[in-house]
Amino acid sequence: MAELLHEVARAKINLALHVRARMPDGYHALETLFAFAEDGDRLTLAPEAPLSLVIGGRFGAGLSADDDNLILRAARSFAAAFGTPERGAFALDKKLPIAAGIGGGSADAAAALRLMARAHGIVPEDARLPALAASLGADVPACLDGRMTRGEGRGDALVRVAPxxxxxxxxxxxxxxxxxxxxxxxxxxxxxxxxxxxxxxxxxxxxxxxxxxxxxxxxxxxxxxxxxxxxxxxxxxxxxxxxxxxxxxxxxxxxxxxxxxxxxxxxxxxxxxxxxxxxxx
Known part of the structure; x- marks a missing residue:
């Protein structure tokens, strides 16, 4: 049996968030300083099992494990980009409140990408990973890196910052x-x-x-x-x-x-x- 893989989907904090303007596309031009807690949701992957998701934890009841869940979308996007099978049984321990301004869903999707990369021997520096993250949501690239970052544009133009x-x-x-x-x-x-x-x-x-x-x-x-x-x-x-x-x-x-x-x-x-x-x- 393949070893279970684990990741922490760290809580995201906007230490500051400046809204500069509303852009023609309807989005807002932002400047933000992302930081991450050491703690957050916990995501587990059994790499060789059929693709699935089980959700538990204090806030798990507020989420659905259907095909539109960001974790499963991340897994399918990874498989398409890297030519791997759509496999992997995910289990989410949902410790962070939902829609709470701390990136819970984005952090979970980013953790899923990191787990899939580990399972398939993809190095974290692979440029395809942040591109996949950006396709899943504006905060997912910052959550993928999980380190202090300055974000501009829609929050997705990122420059890492020494803490x-x-x-x-x-x-x-x-x-x-x-x-x-x-x-x-x-x-x-x-x-x-x-x-x-x-x-x-x-x-x-x-x-x-x-x-x-x-x-x-x-x-x-x-x-x-x-x-x-x-x-x-x-x-x-x-x-x-x-x-x-x-x-x-x-x-x-x-x-x-x-x-x-x-x-x-x-x-x-x-x-x-x-x-x-x-x-x-």
Whole structure:
């Protein structure tokens, strides 16, 4: 029996997200700084089994394992691009909330591509992999690499960034358990270009930056404000902000002890919220 292969589909965090303009094709011109948690969903592959997907975990009930699932689409796209059989039994342990601004589906698709590449001896540097990732969604190429990256255009023009002081920085994610749909949040953006995202040290850029989708998300979903403010009020926080289009908020800490104390305090005050204590990968 072939060995099972495992990948972590790391949670994606937009440390900053600047919306610069609405482009003629309807998409928005973005500047963002992607970072990734050390933790996330877990995806397993049995390479020699027939193509299939089983979904479990805390948030698994919200997903369907039908042909349109991004994991299966990634597997079929890989097989077509590399001339391999459409094989592989995937099992997803869905630990991250769905449609939460932390790239769950994109990270899962990227993990599927990495697993297929490992199963078939394809090196991670193969240029066909990011092209496949881009065909699956704007955030999938960044999730494929899973390291700190600056994104421009639709978020898919990527340049890797050295993490500097952000390396292994303690991180806490919280989600108040409410829907924050991407379309209405973008539609509610006021259209004002508030300037470029800084280059240079990524922690400095993040601190000086903003998430332009945070104000409309706060307006549409008041629980987003409650989550951000709950994080910002904790001792030892360097930055508290919403990720992506919400509703997940994150906080960066200088010390793991401060992060863990914040996690305990928020769990006591908001026991129904999802949270994940991790570090920047």
């Amino acid at each position: 500097g002081r952000l390396q292994a920085m303690p991180l806490l994610l919280v989600n108040p358990g409410v829907a924050c749909p991407t379309g209405p949040v973008f539609k509610a953006w006021d259209g004002v270009d508030r300037g470029a995202l800084d280059y240079g040290d990524p922690l400095d850029a993040a601190l000086a930056g903003r998430n332009d989708l945070e104000p409309p998300a706060r307006h549409l979903v008041p629980e987003v404000s409650i989550a951000i403010e709950a994080l910002a009020a904790q001792p030892g926080v360097r930055l508290a902000r919403m990720s992506g289009s919400g509703a997940t908020a994150f906080a960066l800490f200088d010390e793991a002890a401060a992060r863990d104390a914040a996690a305990a305090a928020i769990a006591a005050a908001h026991p129904a919220w999802w949270q994940m204590a991790s570090r920047i990968a």
